Amino acid sequence: MSERHVWKGGTVAQLQRPELAYMNGKLVRWEEAVLHVGCEAVTRGLNVFEGVKAYWQPDGSLSIAMPRQHYERLARSAKLLHLPCPVTYAEYVGAIDQLAGALAKSDRDLWARTTLFGVSGHWGEDTVADLIVTAYHQDKSPACPIHMGVSTWRRSADIALPPRIKTGSNYEVSRLARIEGRAQDCDDMILLNSAGRVAEATASCILMVRKDTVYTPPPTEGALESITVDVVEALAASLGIAFVRRPIDRTELLIADELAICGTLHEITLVKSIEASPIYGKTPVLGALQNRYLAAVRGEQPHPAVEMVALASVKSAAT
Incomplete structure (x- = not known):
């Protein structure tokens, strides 16, 4: 996975080219994760998205922070744009889990962009959406000021x-x-x-x-x-x-x-x-x-306001 830092102040924002993405309900090669030029996601920018962050925990698991809140906000955004949300919460977490299992590295955290794209339909008629997930590695150290x-x-x-x-x-x-x-x-x-x-x-x-x-x-x-x-x-x-x-x-x-x-x-x-x-x-x-x-x-000092959900497909960093 190649990358290039784009913030001189830290290593938060990076341009990366992962090997895989999640699209059409399955993992696909990065080169195959494409949208048709005529779909509303391309012609009118019809999409809603969420970025979710997964952190390695003291027990060696990789856990997503606040996934339900992100899913619910994704659904609200979709509702306001009259874009159908074709996945349940369990399917949403499962898609992230599947991709993370293929891409996770024990020395780096993972940030996933979960996007609903309008893949067919016209001006709000017969709109169909697909959940596409891409994921990128992140340094564990805090960003510099x-x-x-x-x-x-x-x-x-x-x-x-x-x-x-x-x-x-x-x-x-x-x-x-x-x-x-x-x-x-x-x-x-x-x-x-x-x-x-x-x-x-x-x-x-x-x-x-x-x-x-x-x-x-x-x-x-x-x-x-x-x-x-x-x-x-x-x-x-x-x-x-x-x-x-x-x-x-x-x-x-x-x-x-x-x-x-x-x-x-x-x-x-x-x-x-x-x-x-x-x-x-x-x-x-x-x-x-x-x-x-x-x-x-990071699970070092849990807090009741911070929901962390472990990803089952990710091999423990402790093994």
Whole structure:
């Protein structure tokens, strides 16, 4: 499996070419995982997706974090796009399990993209969807702190393309923002909403600390209905850290005590500068949450808010 790192700040985002994918209910060679040029997934970008992360556990098993929550959000996204969801929760986990069993490596975690593509139909008539799963290896070490900017591109409104629909089309603006950010030597960019307030980063949510309280924009500000944010809120409560969902102004980012992005792929990644302005060097609040999150998903210190489901097809790392 070849790969190329695309974040200079860490090893989170990688371009990889796996040997296998899951499509049409079975494993197929990567070269055979193709869609017809005339299907709505290609012509109109009709898809919804979820990224799920699997972590090696102390007992040698590989377990997915929060799979039911991801499946349920996938189904909600599909409903909002009038895209059928042809798989049950058990079939969803089984597809991930089957692919992970073929690709897992004991020295690296695994991130799987589970996507429902509209493979036939026309303008919502007789739509048929297929679950396609691809999976990529990830380093076990936390991502290094990153540099961030604020994009000139805006998050779409609920009446245009609802951010709560996790569809590839919603990430076109993220692509533009990242291209803009590379010219500014930024690892990632923050998207503002139509009112000029903070929505989220290009593929993750924002955590801001001011006076020992963690703040994050609610979905009504254009942020995804984040599974990871829900987990972080529960972890914060366990640690006695105040957690508030409220609108955030752009200028607040510049005077924040701590900043981070969070999501399934990026976990909790600390931010060391925003718009070339350094963030205060110490991260007592977000650093503690980062450590607690990783301890929970790795099974070192389980938490009731973090559901982990072991993959039966994966050979134990202990054997």
